[in-house]
Amino acid sequence: MNPLPVVPAAITQSTPEALALSGAWTARGLGAIGRQLDTLAVPARSAIVIDGSRIAALDTAGAWVLQKLLQRLRGEAGVVQVRELRPEFARLLEVVDPQTMDQTAPPARAPASTLDQVGRSAVAAGAQAIALLGFVGEIAVAFAGCVARPARFRWRPILYNLRSAGFDALPIVGLLSFLLGIVVAYQGADQLRQYGANIFIADLVGLSMLREFAPLITAIIIAGRSGSAYAAQIGTMSVTEEIDALRTLGIAPLDLLVLPKVLALSIALPLLTVFADVLGVFGGMLMARAQLGVGFGEFLDRFVKAVSVTAYLVGICKAPAFAIIIAVIGCFQGFRTRGGADSVGRQTTRSVVQSIFLVIVADALFSVAFSALDL
Template sequence: MTQTPATAASVTRTKPLEVALSGSWTVRGIGRIDSELNTLSMPSGSTMVIDASRIEAFDSAGAWIVHKLLHRLGGTSGQAEIRDLRPEFVRLLDVVGQEIAHQASTSPPDAVKPLTNLEGLGHSTADALQQGVALLAFVGESSIALGGWIAHPARIRWRPILYNIRSAGFDALPIVGLLSFLLGVVVAYQGADQLRQYGANIFVADLVGLSMLREFAPLITAIIVAGRSGSAYAAQIGSMAVTEEIDAMRTIGIAPLEMLVLPKVIALFIALPLLTVFADLLGVFGGMIMARAQLAVSYLEFLDRFVKTVSVTAYLIGIGKAPVFAAIIVTVGCFQGFRTRGGADSVGLQTTRSVVQSIFLVIVADALFSVAFSALDL
């Protein structure tokens, strides 16, 4: 069975202020009619009559073209009136007109007024407060889930915990050890010239020991883990959110927090203090080598002074910071991962935010620790 080809839609100016529409005003028939309609014009303040009696077929595409024509002609300080359109075509034209009006009312304006500096500051502050409230809610939900694990130890997922200990802890040993060693070398090297001027070479052990154990080792370890593991947490969870794997987990009855967040929390609580101890050892070792090379302080002299000067309290202060830094890194990384929306661009954006926010909060927490320990005379 063959189909009769649709008659092409056409527009003809029959009088100066009257045009006639004919043919099939459908998807198959309108063709290039839109460019022909754009050439129509009318004097300002006049009324244009559109004769639609010879329209043979009409669909939503044709209705959209006719509505566009009416709007354009009626927007030049004049009026446009359509006549003799079939009743069924009139109903379709009304429906299309209502849909166009609804889209115009709900869509944002084309020209958005730029925000002033004060308005921009207000929007940024509101966004920061909203994100802070959402972060607190996430911490609360994670705490409740952790309480469920403590109350029901059989629900603890040991395999993900061990995997995260290996990925966030053992696999990070080379980079943490190398940077801590180099940092110890730099601290001893920078202090060598000043100590040599006063004949206080042996005090290099005090400088390296206290600075590495109390401040540098826990801080540099946390920054490395934030850039290495925190970003991985955000990227992993963000990718799962984009591909709707998290929704699928909820559908089959698996709590995402218990599967994706709590193993990382427990693993990093274990791994980061151990990495800090490793960083302490390598940092002091690097300082010891530089003290021997620059200040002629032997290894035995360095260790003897180190044991007398660096107390257990200084060591425990550095180790005590690690769990707090671990909580910051894993919470921010997982939180930003769950906030991922859209596609791959959003994954990259949230990963970047997780690293920046984690490092910033770790440094702020370290500063607060310094103030608190100074007040407590520790």
């Protein structure tokens, strides 16, 4: 039995602005349409009307060719109207490309003004700040639930994070603190030598390292090292839908992923700060002996007199606040990851930048508060 003959697809142009489509716009009927498309010409910047009432058949191949035709006409003429197209053919075109059936070309968006960009940035920053406050509240509720039921504390993740964020960070924290102590002593040596106040190098190194530099440099290192790792880990789990899997299993992501990191870093950062204090003062001692001739015994004798316990505790008490900021920001940005690997990298970068910024802001607030309290 011979198949029914197929009427080839055709384009009839009665006027430059009017086109009529006819025949079978199917894989079998599109053989001769290519030559007609090549010779088709329409006036620029005009309204083109396409009559689709005589289309006998349409499949996905024909819909794709028709889609390309409409895109070309919109690019050349600007306004294209498709009329009298059978409903089932219109639905097929929408499936192939939902924007194909737009009656007019989308208007070009005017470039945003500087004020508009500032406003959008302010709105986005406000929305993120509100989301961060909500995240902090969820962490507080989860922590209160763990305190009420201590069995909910996950000690293995806490110990693991304590090792990864604390013990494994000792070499880099110690090295940078040691070098910072050397730099502080070296910069102050020339000035003190001019006034014969060599012994006061102990005051300079001790107070600057214990009160400011040691806790701040330690927090910045941990923000770049552990805060970024928190954001990348949780962000990758969000992209791979592991977070949703945990919720499906009845495991609260905050209990498993966030609280252990916050608690571990709150313990590790003060200890790392103490380690940074020791290495920073030791670096200052070496430079004081090399540049100013102040021996270790003389340095330590003056150090004990110049640096009080209050000055030491001022630096230590900053560390838990810095730790909470770093851990919360890292986890928060990890949970905001959407899409693919590029989003993981973007949120990781934001976590580091925001953590360091907020740590420095918190340090400035601490300085103002301690000055007001005369500490």
